[in-house]
Amino acid sequence: MTELIKRLMFTPSVSGREDKIREVIKNEASPYADEITTDPMGNLIVRKKGNGKKIMLCAHMDEIGFFVTFIDDSGNIRVSPVGGVNAISASYGEVVSENGTYGVIVPESSNDVPKWESVYIDIGAKTKKQAEKKVQIGDFFVPVPKFRKLQNQRYVGRPFDDRVGCAILLEALKEVKSDNDLYFVFSVQEEVGGRGSRPAAFGIAPDIGIVLDVTATGDKPGSKPMDVKLGGGCAIKIKDPSTICSPDLVSKMREIATEEGIKFQNEMLLFGGTDAASMQVAGKGVKVGAISIPSAYIHSSCEMIDMVDIKEAVKLTVALSNKL
Amino acid sequence: MRELLKKLSLAFGPSGCEDKVREIIENEIKDKLPKGATMTTDNTGNLIVHIPNEGKTKLMVNAHMDEVGFMVTGILENGMLKFGCVGGIDPVVLGSKRVIFESGVKGNVAVKPVHLLTKEEYKAGPRVKNMSIDIGATTKEEAEKITFVGDYFTFDSDYIEYGEGFVKCKALDDRLGCAIMCQVIKDIYEENIKSDYDLYFAFTCREEVGYSGAFGASMKIKPDYALVIESKAVGDIYGSPDEKKVSILGDGVIISFADRGAIYDRDFVRHIMSLCDKEKIKYQTNKYISGGNDSANIQKNASGAKVSVLSCASRYIHSQSDVIHLEDFENTYQTVLAVIKSAVPTKE
Numbered sequence: 001m002t003e004l005i006k007r008l009m010f011t012p013s014v015s016g017r018e019d020k021i022r023e024v025i026k027n028e029a030s031p032y033a034d035e036i037t038t039d040p041m042g043n044l045i046v047r048k049k050g051n052g053k054k055i056m057l058c059a060h061m062d063e064i065g066f067f068v069t070f071i072d073d074s075g076n077i078r079v080s081p082v083g084g085v086n087a088i089s090a091s092y093g094e095v096v097s098e099n100g101t102y103g104v105i106v107p108e109s110s111n112d113v114p115k116w117e118s119v120y121i122d123i124g125a126k127t128k129k130q131a132e133k134k135v136q137i138g139d140f141f142v143p144v145p146k147f148r149k150l151q152n153q154r155y156v157g158r159p160f161d162d163r164v165g166c167a168i169l170l171e172a173l174k175e176v177k178s179d180n181d182l183y184f185v186f187s188v189q190e191e192v193g194g195r196g197s198r199p200a201a202f203g204i205a206p207d208i209g210i211v212l213d214v215t216a217t218g219d220k221p222g223s224k225p226m227d228v229k230l231g232g233g234c235a236i237k238i239k240d241p242s243t244i245c246s247p248d249l250v251s252k253m254r255e256i257a258t259e260e261g262i263k264f265q266n267e268m269l270l271f272g273g274t275d276a277a278s279m280q281v282a283g284k285g286v287k288v289g290a291i292s293i294p295s296a297y298i299h300s301s302c303e304m305i306d307m308v309d310i311k312e313a314v315k316l317t318v319a320l321s322n323k324l
Numbered sequence: 325m326r327e328l329l330k331k332l333s334l335a336f337g338p339s340g341c342e343d344k345v346r347e348i349i350e351n352e353i354k355d356k357l358p359k360g361a362t363m364t365t366d367n368t369g370n371l372i373v374h375i376p377n378e379g380k381t382k383l384m385v386n387a388h389m390d391e392v393g394f395m396v397t398g399i400l401e402n403g404m405l406k407f408g409c410v411g412g413i414d415p416v417v418l419g420s421k422r423v424i425f426e427s428g429v430k431g432n433v434a435v436k437p438v439h440l441l442t443k444e445e446y447k448a449g450p451r452v453k454n455m456s457i458d459i460g461a462t463t464k465e466e467a468e469k470i471t472f473v474g475d476y477f478t479f480d481s482d483y484i485e486y487g488e489g490f491v492k493c494k495a496l497d498d499r500l501g502c503a504i505m506c507q508v509i510k511d512i513y514e515e516n517i518k519s520d521y522d523l524y525f526a527f528t529c530r531e532e533v534g535y536s537g538a539f540g541a542s543m544k545i546k547p548d549y550a551l552v553i554e555s556k557a558v559g560d561i562y563g564s565p566d567e568k569k570v571s572i573l574g575d576g577v578i579i580s581f582a583d584r585g586a587i588y589d590r591d592f593v594r595h596i597m598s599l600c601d602k603e604k605i606k607y608q609t610n611k612y613i614s615g616g617n618d619s620a621n622i623q624k625n626a627s628g629a630k631v632s633v634l635s636c637a638s639r640y641i642h643s644q645s646d647v648i649h650l651e652d653f654e655n656t657y658q659t660v661l662a663v664i665k666s667a668v669p670t671k672e
Contacts, residue, residue: 016587040548041628067582070567070611078567080613082587117568137609138581138593189587199628278624 001171001314002155002307004028005147008163012096012142014065014082015189018042020098021061025166025186032173033184043200044186046173052180055324056206056286057172057317058197058275059165059213060190063158064299065142066095066105066121068135075125077103077135080116083191085143087114089300094144095121101134103141143301152231153307160303162190164293164310165212172317182321187275194242194278201282208249208287208324209279212313214305215240215267215292224270230294231306233263234313237290242273243280246287253289253320260319263312267292291316325507325657326650328352329491330483332499336426338393338410339530341476344426345389345502346371349527352506356513370541371527373509375519381668383521384547384629385508385660386538386618387501387554388531391494392642393478394423396457396471403461404434405471408452411532415450417643423457424480429470431459431477479644489574489650496646500636501553502527504657508664520667521549531618535585538618542625549592549630550622551663553656555648556580556635557615568612571637573648576606577655578635582613585620589630595669596632599662606655610635634659 013021022044030036035047044061064083071077081087087107091114095105103123107114121141125131146157169184176182183204188196190213201209215235218226228235236253237245257264269292276288291313296304337345349371350363357363361375371389392411399405419435434456436445445454457477461467481494505525511517524545529537542550560572571578579600581593600607619631636656639647 016582017590039628040630041623043628067613069613072566078611080582137611138590192587195586195624196628198624199626202625203627 001167001310004170005164005167008166009147009157009159010145012065012098012145013062014140014142015062015192017098017140018061018188022186025061025170028170029173029184039200039203041196041199042188043196045200045204046184048173048176048182048184050179050181052178053208053324054181054183054204054206055321056183056185056201056204056209056279057169057321058185058187058200058209058211058279059169060162060187060196060275061166062188062191063142063161064191065140068137068139068141070137071128071131071135073128075127075131077121077123077131079119079121079141082140084299086300087116087119089302090143091119093301095141096144097135097139097141099134146301154230154304155307156302156304158301158303160295160305161214161298164214164305168212168310168313168317171314172321175318176321178322180321180324190275194273194275197275198278198282201279201286205283206286209276210320211274211276211279211288211290212317213274213290213292214295214298215269216272216298217294217296220296226268226270228265228267228294230296230304231308232265232294234309234316235265235267235292235294237267237269237292240269240273241271242277243288245276245289249287249289252324256319256323257316260315262315262319264316325503328506329500329503332502333493333495334483336478337389337391337495338476338478339390339533340410341426342369342389342529346527349389349502349506353509356510358513366540366544368537368540369529370537372541372545373525375512375523377519377522380520380522381549382524382545382547384524384526384542384545384550384622385505386526386528386550386552386622387505388498388528388537388618389502390529390532391478391497392532393476396473396475398473399464399467400456401464403463403467405457405459405467407457410476411642413642415452415455418452418455419450421644422480423477425471425475425477427470429459430480431457434458481644490647491650492645492647494644494646496648497555497638497641498531498553500555500648500653504553504660507657508660511661517665519664521664523664528618535618535621539621539625542622542629546626547622547629550619551660552617552619552622552631552633553660554617554633554635555638555641555646556610557641558637558639561639570612570614571608571610573637573639574651575608575637577652577659578610578637579607580610580633580635583615583617583633584613585616586623586631588619588632591669592630592632595666596659596663599666600659603658603662605658605662607659
């Protein structure tokens with residue numbers, strides 16, 4: 001499964017530009033799907049038909065990054081962030097564009113905390129004309145993908161958010177044997193405000209929606225108080241500032257996890273949000289819950305995850321698909 | 325089209341009070357509707373013209389009818405009015421400006437003269453809460469005869485063409501889009517244009533207060549594609565560095581790839597650019613990502629739509645004098661027409 005995660009991570013696709021990652025996921029999913037569609041916004045919807053409940057399982061394909069907005073006469077490239085990119089982490093780091101052009105992202109001053117207005121990308125071009133051969137306004141860049149194993153089952157790199165969620169859905173798709181009508185949705189534009197999952201949920205009109213996404217942890221210096229630890233198992237979301245998960249669904253999720261002997265933690269997240277927020281209010285409303293993967297240093301270039309949590313998340317996804 | 329732009333821009337229509345603008349548009353196009361077309365007003369007040377082409381890809385062309393304005397929130401004993409802004413208005417543009425009510429009553433924005441300001445007040449800059457409206461009433465009773473709490477008013481402005489092709493007026497945002505849509509509907513009628521699309525023209529309400537008109541309209545239409553026609557605030561003259569100028573007045577229609585509310589469909593954007601190249605229509609891209617518009621709601625409504633936005637560059641937007649260039653206006657119109665005449669975009 002680490003190979004799959006890595007492959008997904010090394011296919012850069014920022015919000016609104018998910019074409020490449022969609023192709024990779026589509027190829028991976030097609031042997032196991034009854035039906036695959038792409039909706040107008042670009043959400044990939046993989047269906048496994050059944051006569052039971054209509055369940056939408058959702059992970060987002062997009063990642064944070066930058067859009068090129070301007071190229072000056074000396075070939076320096078100005079960008080605008082897509083989603084909540086950590087400017088400190090990105091600065092002085094390597095970046096790569098959608099067509100494979102490498103560069104570095106640099107703040108104008110090395111003394112201040114970098115602001116997006118004062119950083120630029122240098123691809124080594126001498127002139128605007130030279131830069132424009134490689135880069136057009138509207139193209140995207142991302143911090144260079146990274147993937148490295150550390151001690152225990154821990155991995156560091158980017159973007160785990162939310163390629164791990166996509167990988168978990170793909171694994172679950174392969175394993176699941178269920179009477180329920182399952183929709184595995186790989187959504188677009190989550191990082192800019194859950195814009196993709198709302199129309200996807202409107203189109204599907206599911207009975208239940210489950211989101212797979214990363215969450216923060218409370219076990220690192222400076223963390224906000226939080227009862228989630230890296231490696232403590234997958235997390236069942238109770239609430240974050242964007243969503244109050246349906247209480248009966250949360251109870252049911254815990255019940256099933258306990259029955260199956262799946263290691264889980266209770267998630268109360270004090271900041272951030274997921275696709276669950278927009279799914280919940282789509283159409284006539286959807287009961288939502290979320291399986292979260294604990295991650296340290298989210299939206300930086302060194303996101304960290306623990307493989308233990310991911311394996312538990314796969315088990316819980318499969319169990320919920322069968323038993324809900 | 326300039327006469328219509330003038331008429332529409334001078335019309336009274338802050339968000340939630342678009343009736344007069346809608347009436348002008350209805351009168352303008354009711355005799356120019358192509359055969360089979362329908363014109364309806366929905367519950368929110370959106371005016372929707374449908375030129376059917378059954379079974380074909382649905383394209384929603386969109387411009388908003390409303391403008392930024394003000395609402396009376398209180399009447400003081402001395403006959404002065406307290407007010408709030410409808411939509412985003414920088415208080416800097418308000419001092420001593422003429423205003424006009426729906427009833428035709430005129431007034432002026434009253435601010436404390438500079439020599440009476442305390443140091444703190446001067447430093448803090450203009451604030452709406454420190455301003456009031458003078459409508460020439462000297463008592464509360466007098467004022468209550470001609471206005472009420474909840475009454476709307478807008479900038480009182482003239483339509484002036486000046487320099488080489490510049491226009492200034494209030495509410496060019498987004499009456500220019502409405503004027504272009506009216507003209508395109510007339511063109512379809514007069515030149516008997518057959519579009520590849522099932523066409524909807526939505527003149528929407530309440531864009532300036534969070535795109536709620538477009539929400540209802542797009543939920544009803546459920547378009548496959550949407551083309552939003554807007555005006556866009558540009559920073560070409562404020563000493564901004566090149567990378568923050570957004571776009572430049574007179575440099576052509578702005579074909580953007582994203583704003584703060586939506587990331588547009590890339591293939592649709594490229595399709596429009598290639599149409600402009602083919603038709604030799606002058607266009608520019610946006611150099612800085614800012615603002616938002618109806619596309620934010622249309623894109624993620626119902627099962628989602630592929631959106632793109634065409635903008636006409638505007639200085640001093642949301643003030644008594646929005647300024648645009650007529651050449652950009654013409655280029656924007658030509659681009660809309662080109663899209664309507666073109667085949668549905670395919671992936672490269």
